[in-house]
Amino acid sequence: MSEKKLGVQSIKFQNPPLILSTSSVVGKKEGEGPLGKNFDLVLDDDLYGESTFEKAEAKMYKEAVYRAIKGANLKPEGIDYMFGGDLLDQIISSSFAARELKIPFLGLYGACSTMSESLLLSAVIIDGGYADNVVAVTSSHFCSAERQFRFPLELGAQRPPTAQWTVTGSGAAVVAKHGKGPCITHATIGRVLDFGITDANNMGAAMAPAAADTILRHLKDTGHMPCDYDLIITGDLGKIGRDLAKDIITSEGYDVEKQFTDCGIEIFDLESQDVHAGGSGCGCSAVVLGGYIYKEMMKGSMKRVLLASTGALLSPTSSMQGESIPGICHALTIERMM
Amino acid sequence: MSEKKLGVQSIKFQNPPLILSTSSVVGKKEGEGPLGKNFDLVLDDDLYGESTFEKAEAKMYKEAVYRAIKGANLKPEGIDYMFGGDLLDQIISSSFAARELKIPFLGLYGACSTMSESLLLSAVIIDGGYADNVVAVTSSHFCSAERQFRFPLELGAQRPPTAQWTVTGSGAAVVAKHGKGPCITHATIGRVLDFGITDANNMGAAMAPAAADTILRHLKDTGHMPCDYDLIITGDLGKIGRDLAKDIITSEGYDVEKQFTDCGIEIFDLESQDVHAGGSGCGCSAVVLGGYIYKEMMKGSMKRVLLASTGALLSPTSSMQGESIPGICHALTIERMM
Numbered sequence: 001m002s003e004k005k006l007g008v009q010s011i012k013f014q015n016p017p018l019i020l021s022t023s024s025v026v027g028k029k030e031g032e033g034p035l036g037k038n039f040d041l042v043l044d045d046d047l048y049g050e051s052t053f054e055k056a057e058a059k060m061y062k063e064a065v066y067r068a069i070k071g072a073n074l075k076p077e078g079i080d081y082m083f084g085g086d087l088l089d090q091i092i093s094s095s096f097a098a099r100e101l102k103i104p105f106l107g108l109y110g111a112c113s114t115m116s117e118s119l120l121l122s123a124v125i126i127d128g129g130y131a132d133n134v135v136a137v138t139s140s141h142f143c144s145a146e147r148q149f150r151f152p153l154e155l156g157a158q159r160p161p162t163a164q165w166t167v168t169g170s171g172a173a174v175v176a177k178h179g180k181g182p183c184i185t186h187a188t189i190g191r192v193l194d195f196g197i198t199d200a201n202n203m204g205a206a207m208a209p210a211a212a213d214t215i216l217r218h219l220k221d222t223g224h225m226p227c228d229y230d231l232i233i234t235g236d237l238g239k240i241g242r243d244l245a246k247d248i249i250t251s252e253g254y255d256v257e258k259q260f261t262d263c264g265i266e267i268f269d270l271e272s273q274d275v276h277a278g279g280s281g282c283g284c285s286a287v288v289l290g291g292y293i294y295k296e297m298m299k300g301s302m303k304r305v306l307l308a309s310t311g312a313l314l315s316p317t318s319s320m321q322g323e324s325i326p327g328i329c330h331a332l333t334i335e336r337m338m
Numbered sequence: 339m340s341e342k343k344l345g346v347q348s349i350k351f352q353n354p355p356l357i358l359s360t361s362s363v364v365g366k367k368e369g370e371g372p373l374g375k376n377f378d379l380v381l382d383d384d385l386y387g388e389s390t391f392e393k394a395e396a397k398m399y400k401e402a403v404y405r406a407i408k409g410a411n412l413k414p415e416g417i418d419y420m421f422g423g424d425l426l427d428q429i430i431s432s433s434f435a436a437r438e439l440k441i442p443f444l445g446l447y448g449a450c451s452t453m454s455e456s457l458l459l460s461a462v463i464i465d466g467g468y469a470d471n472v473v474a475v476t477s478s479h480f481c482s483a484e485r486q487f488r489f490p491l492e493l494g495a496q497r498p499p500t501a502q503w504t505v506t507g508s509g510a511a512v513v514a515k516h517g518k519g520p521c522i523t524h525a526t527i528g529r530v531l532d533f534g535i536t537d538a539n540n541m542g543a544a545m546a547p548a549a550a551d552t553i554l555r556h557l558k559d560t561g562h563m564p565c566d567y568d569l570i571i572t573g574d575l576g577k578i579g580r581d582l583a584k585d586i587i588t589s590e591g592y593d594v595e596k597q598f599t600d601c602g603i604e605i606f607d608l609e610s611q612d613v614h615a616g617g618s619g620c621g622c623s624a625v626v627l628g629g630y631i632y633k634e635m636m637k638g639s640m641k642r643v644l645l646a647s648t649g650a651l652l653s654p655t656s657s658m659q660g661e662s663i664p665g666i667c668h669a670l671t672i673e674r675m676m
C-alpha cells in the first residue's frame with residue numbers, strides 16, 4: 001500500500017497543509033440566520049447588482065476567492081491553482097469566475113460534496129509538493145438552483161416538509177504549505193451509494209447512507225473516535241438525513257450524540273425561517289466552514305473537526321428517466337495544531 | 339517554489355506514474371472512421387441495449403473502466419480511486435457508473451478537457467504517494483450531447499460548417515505506481531481564457547486560445563521543444579480551431595508543422611463522414627489516447643507525446659444569457675521510457 005494511504009479509502013497527510021484563511025459571502029436569508037453575524041459579507045439583494053441569478057452566483061464566487069486571498073495576505077498571482085465547483089450545469093459559476101481570476105483552474109463536480117472534494121485535492125497537491133498556495137471554493141444560489149433542479153420560482157410550487165433550502169452563498173479557503181492556521185490532517189474519498197430514493201425533494205435521505213459510510217470509514221481508517229472531535233459535521237443532510245445518518249453510525253457502535261450535526265441545520269433557524277428540513281447546496285458547507293467552524297478553531301474553542309460535505313448526484317434528466325438519487329460524501333479531519 | 343513545480347503552471351513528476359493499460363469503447367460512426375480498427379469495442383447500435391442515450395453513455399463508461407482494469411490484470415477492488423467526468427448536466431454518466439463500480443470516486447468537470455485533467459490528477463495522487471492504482475475516465479455521446487447543448491435530433495436542425503460532431507465513446511486508463519507502460523512525466527494546468535466567441539457551433543475557435551496558451555506554457559516551463567515530440571495533439575479543436583491554435587503557437591516562434599494535430603481531426607474522415615469541422619466531446623481525446631496513441635507508444639512507433647485535451651466551458655443557460663464561451667486546456671507529456 002502507498003505510504004500515505006490509510007485503510008481502504010483514506011489518506012494521511014505527512015506535512016498537513018494549513019488553512020491560511022477562509023471567506024464567506026451569503027444571501028440575505030442566510031444573513032438573518034443563527035450564523036448571520038459571522039459571515040464576511042451579507043448581500044442586501046440576492047441579484048447582487050447583476051441581471052440574472054447565475055451571474056450573481058459567479059460574482060459571489062469571485063468575491064469569495066478575492067476575500068480569501070486577501071485574508072491570506074496574498075495576491076491572485078501568488079495562488080498556484082484553484083480547485084472549485086458549483087451546482088449549475090457545466091459548473092458555469094466556477095468557469096466564469098475562473099475566467100476573470102486567471103488562476104490555473106481544476107473544475108470539480110461532486111454536487112454538494114464539492115467543498116470537501118476541493119479541500120482534499122488542495123491538500124493532496126500541497127502535501128505532495130506540487131504547490132505552495134491553493135484556493136478551494138464552491139458556491140450555490142437558491143434562485144438558480146431551484147429553477148434548474150425543480151421549478152422556476154415564479155410558479156410558486158409548494159414544498160413538502162422533506163424539502164431543503166439551497167443556500168445562497170460562496171465560501172473559499174486558501175490552503176497552504178507555510179503559515180499559520182488549522183491543518184488538514186486526514187481525508188477520506190467517498191464511494192457513490194444509492195439506496196433507491198427517487199424523490200428530489202428528499203435529498204437528505206438520499207445522501208444519508210453515503211454520509212454514514214464515509215464517516216465510519218474515516219473513523220475506522222484513522223483510528224479516531226467520535227470523542228476525539230469537537231464537531232462532526234455533514235454538509236447538507238438537513239434534519240431528516242442527519243437523523244438517518246446518525247442512526248446508521250450509532251448502530252455501528254459509535255456514539256456521536258454530543259458532536260454530530262449538519263451545516264444545513266446550523267445555518268438556518270428551522271422553526272422560524274421556513275426552510276423545512278434545512279439548508280443545502282454546494283455553498284452550504286463552504287460558508288459554514290468559512291464563517292463559523294474556521295473562526296471557532298482560530299479562537300481555540302474547537303480543536304478538531306470532521307467536515308463531511310455530502311452530495312446528491314441527481315440531474316433533472318436522470319430523475320425524469322426514473323433513476324434514483326445516488327449520494328456521495330468526502331470527509332476531512334481539520335485540526336488546530338498551533 | 340514547491341519542489342515539483344516548474345515555472346508558473348507546470349508540474350514535474352519525480353517518479354513518473356505509468357499508464358498500465360487503456361480502453362476505448364466507441365459508437366458505430368467512430369468505428370467506421372480512420373481509427374476504427376484500433377478501438378476495443380465498437381457498438382452496433384448507439385443505444386447499447388438501453389432505453390435512453392444517457393443510460394447508454396453510463397454503460398459505455400462502466401464498460402471502458404472494466405476493460406481498462408482487466409487490461410491491467412487488476413480487479414475493481416485493486417483500484418484505489420477513480421477520477422472521471424463527462425459532458426452531461428451533473429456528470430450523471432460518471433455518477434451512475436461510479437455507483438455500480440463502487441470505487442471511491444472524485445468527480446471532475448472540465449468539459450472536453452476532462453481526460454487531461456483526470457490523467458494529471460491521477461498522476462499527482464500516485465506520484466504524491468497516496469495511491470498505487472487509479473482509473474482516469476471520460477465519456478461523451480453524440481445523441482445525449484446534441485439534445486442537451488443544441489437541439490433534439492428529431493428536429494433535424496441544419497449544422498453550419500464550423501460545427502463539430504460529438505464523439506460517442508468512452509476511454510479509460512489505469513495509472514499506476516508500479517508496472518510497465520508509458521509514463522506521465524510533466525503536466526500543465528490550464529487557465530480559463532475567453533476571446534469573445536459566442537457561437538456554440540464554433541467551439542474550435544472558442545478553445546483555440548486556451549489550447550495555444552497551455553501548450554506554449556508547457557513547452558516554456560519544461561524546456562521541451564516541439565521537435566522533442568512525435569505528436570502534439572489537442573483534444574477536439576477540429577479543423578478550424580487547430581489552424582487558429584497552430585497560428586498562435588507558430589507566431590511565438592515554435593515550429594509545430596510536423597507533429598501538431600487534433601484528436602477530433604484524427605478520429606473521423608472529415609471529407610466522407612459529414613462531421614464538418616471534426617469530432618469533439620469528452621470521449622474524443624480519451625478514445626484516441628486509448629485506441630491509438632497508447633497502442634503506438636506500446637509498439638514503439640511513438641516515444642513522446644504531448645496530449646492537450648481542450649474544453650469549451652459553455653452551458654445552454656450561459657449562451658442564452660448572452661455569455662461568450664470560455665475555453666480551457668490541460669496538457670501532459672507522456673513518454674515511453676521502457
